[in-house]
Amino acid sequence: MRRLLTVLVLAVPLAVAAQAPAVTVDVDRFQLDNGLDVILHRDASVPTVTVNTWYHVGSGREAPGRTGFAHLFEHLMFEGSGHVPEGAIDTWLEEAGGGANGSTTRDRTNYTTDAATNGLELALYLDADRMASLLDAMSPESVDGQRDVVKNERRQSYENRPYGLAFSVLGQTLYPASHPYHWPTIGSMDDLSAASYDDVVDFFRTYYTPNNASVVVAGDIDLDETRALVQKWYGSIPSGPEPPLQPIATPTLDREHRLVLEDAVQLPRLYLAWHAPAAYAPADAAMQALAGVLAGGKNSRLYRRLVYELEIAQDVSAFQDGDLHSGTFYVVATARPGHTLDEIEAVIAEELAAVRSEAPDGRELARVVNGVEASFLDGLETVDGFRGKADQLNAYLFFTGTPDFFEEDLGRFRALSPRDLTDAAMTFLTDRRVALSIVPEGAAELALTGSETAVPLF
Known part of the structure; x- marks a missing residue:
């Protein structure tokens, strides 16, 4: 009976999504x-x-x-x-x-x-x-x-x-x-x-x-x-020259780069960054959902372990940042006093290995997708600002060529399966990454083991 109730609970978001009317914005x-x-x-x-x-x-x-x-x-x-x-x-x-x-x-x-x-x-x-x-x-x-x-x-x-x-x-x-x-x-x-x-x-x-x-x-x-x-x-403003073509090679890393930067801060902070899908590209939605599973709220995996259970981090976040030509996936965590970035990185490594080897359960994914949908619908309530429909119409036109991409955008998340998140993690969250430690001035020893001094800043 308990198993049946679980199945029914997990089926509710899917049933609601199937019956929900299409999201359209007349343009x-x-x-x-x-x-x-x-x-x-x-x-x-x-x-x-x-x-x-x-x-x-x-x-x-x-x-x-x-x-x-x-x-x-x-x-x-x-x-x-x-x-x-x-x-x-x-x-x-x-x-x-x-x-x-x-x-x-x-x-x-x-x-x-x-x-x-x-x-x-x-x-x-x-x-x-x-x-x-x-x-x-x-x-x-x-x-x-x-x-x-x-x-x-x-x-x-x-x-x-x-x-x-x-x-x-x-x-x-x-x-x-x-x-x-x-x-x-x-x-x-x-x-x-x-x-x-x-x-x-x-x-x-x-x-x-x-x-x-x-x-x-x-x-x-x-x-x-x-x-x-x-x-x-x-109408009377004259056209300009066609902007020059911009050939851009797909960026790659051949290894992990461990860097340390000393700054006027009180606590060490760890930044992990990987190359990831461009905005609206295949797996972009999966990486956004994966960020939610890992660090989206107090019930997420990394928050629960790092902040609540082990109490070794002040905070942790994860996010997928898709741009036109490429994207970046980040995990960021700040150490609590008395704890090290090596401790934090070890726990993050465990959770990334877990999500690469076994798909998240349906409840985790449903929580994230429901949050995405709630935020998405909230953005439809206004036209102005940088989160309203006007800016979103421009964004859709720029990135997809279709201004009324609302239903398709939401559909990317509604169509996700737990296995999609595992596949994305296996593809993108590899050992080829940047691991940056920012530590208090004069305390380079607090950085991840094996870190090198950061290159001169641009």
């Missing part, structure tokens, strides 16, 4: 003559609108010696444009009940402009004007000003933040110097200092063009009226 997609991809989505549940623009350029489009440009433009794009004075973007949007923000990754730069419904044309105007005439307002002085802001941000977020250099070291070790994921998105201090004004202008003219961008307009909109407004404000 009106078209392309302007200048190559700009446009996606409209009406959601009148709240009287707000958002204009979400993706430029298909991030730090991965930069070149050695010329890094940090994409992130620099994330800042410059808020400084004003040909017909928008410096500081007016924030002032005008606040008066319209909205605001603006932006972010940069290895693969793209996005901008979101939000407003009350009656601020739609203002949001479109502001976004289109910086695409059309940013260079008219840009000067060597404005570039130098934002260059200094970015340098200060790098100091705050990297050099002066505890453990802040971890992902820079991991990236430059996982990827060779010729690979565009080798350097951090924020760029290096030397490259930011060395960049000339003409270098920055050339970068803008190459990548910040309508034919290298996509715009999502979502919210409480009239589709016909919005289509006309998009044509009005973006």
Whole structure:
């Protein structure tokens, strides 16, 4: 009887998933003559609108010696444009009940402009004007000003933040110097200092063009009226050159790299990193689910053993980070006082060996998939910001070529079997990895046994 009840409990999530209605988001997609991809989505549940623009350029489009440009433009794009004075973007949007923000990754730069419904044309105007005439307002002085802001941000977020250099070291070790994921998105201090004004202008003219961008307009909109407004404000912007082709070899590691970095920290922390699938590639969903089984919440395997039972770690996390050309899988754990990273690594090794040799049980997978689905549906409740539908539509278009990929995305997780997670672990979580120990200054002996001093930072 107990076995039967277990079978019935495990069957419930599958039955619910089978009966759940398909997740669809109605979109009106078209392309302007200048190559700009446009996606409209009406959601009148709240009287707000958002204009979400993706430029298909991030730090991965930069070149050695010329890094940090994409992130620099994330800042410059808020400084004003040909017909928008410096500081007016924030002032005008606040008066319209909205605001603006932006972010940069290895693969793209996005901008979101939000407003009350009656601020739609203002949001479109502001976004289109910086695409059309940013260079008219840009000067060597404005570039130098934002260059200094970015340098200060790098100091705050990297050099002066505890453990802040971890992902820079991991990236430059996982990827060779010729690979565009080798350097951090924020760029290096030397490259930011060395960049000339003409270098920055050339970068803008190459990548910040309508034919290298996509715009999502979502919210409480009239589709016909919005289509006309998009044509009005973006239609006359000339196309730019086709961005150069970017042949990128698949990165590999031939062995484990054990590195140690001394930092102004109190407790040692271990970072394990492996090459993993790109975003939306086969096994990307399996690796995301595996991260949840290993360290997703207090019932996960690593949290239960490291933090709760053995009490040798302060915290532990695992996550799959898929980019356009590749991905990285991370396990990160901080030692408790009196315990070592060798202790922690031994337990992680045991749990990875266990998941490679035997598939997780159905209950573990159901817990993770249910959490993914809950978070997924929560994201459908809003259109603005970086977790709303507008940004997700742009992400799906960029990574899959299909803006309404919602049902297919969720289906990747609903279709997973426990064996898929074991297969993914056997394929990707091998001995070829980077093991980085960050330890207090002067305490290199607290690193994993056999660690070497980290290479000079990019």
